[in-house]
Amino acid sequence: MHPKAKRLLQILFEKSFRYSREPVYPLSSGVMSRYYIDCKTALSYPEARELMGELMFERLSDAEVDAVGGMAIGAYPLAIVFSDVAYRKAGRNIRAFVVRKEPKKHGLKKHIEGDVQRGDRVLIVEDVITSGKSTVEAIARVREEELQVVRAIALIDRQELQGKNAVEQCGIPCEALFTLQDLVDLVDPGKESN
Secondary structure, eight states, X not given: OOHHHHHHHHHHHHHXXXXXXXXXXXXXXXXXXXXXXOHHHHTTSHHHHHHHHHHHHHHHTTOOOSEEEEETTTHHHHHHHHHHHHHHHHOOOOEEXXXXXXXXXXXXXXXXXXXXXXXXXXXXXXXXXXXXXXXXXXXXXXXXXTOEEXXXXXXXXXXXXXXXXHHHTTTXXXXXXXXXXXXHTTOOGGGOBO
């Protein structure tokens, strides 16, 4: 594993990953799991954000996109760091946007916030893919605005509930920097909680 990826995985493990012998963590799907991943905790740290942006950009540097975004709230910081790294490393002006679950009730009442225009080619980002529901919802929303979704990437694929498959059924190639198994492999069985 590349040293940058190894370091980011360690940060995610230390700051964002929780595990138990018994399934005690309720997921948004309603399923109980032995594992919980909260990437927002790791996103609190500038080193983690920098590594996330660099690794996503390295993985997708060949993607011809005008903008990057996803569902509020987890995807927005990822969109920003991807955009920043693309500009800093390659001089590419890839704009960041966020998709709201519900449009604002005031102002322009938009579902999508950011400078995107009809026909833009976009990358959808996600922190964790489980069922794929929020990524699929983001794809549907941006398509309603006549944006062209070209790819999707997550920090972590839980490899549960066919989430990656759900995204790919939308006709969008989907990948992840890490899997749940990558985090589980770092668990010392003698130190599990519960």
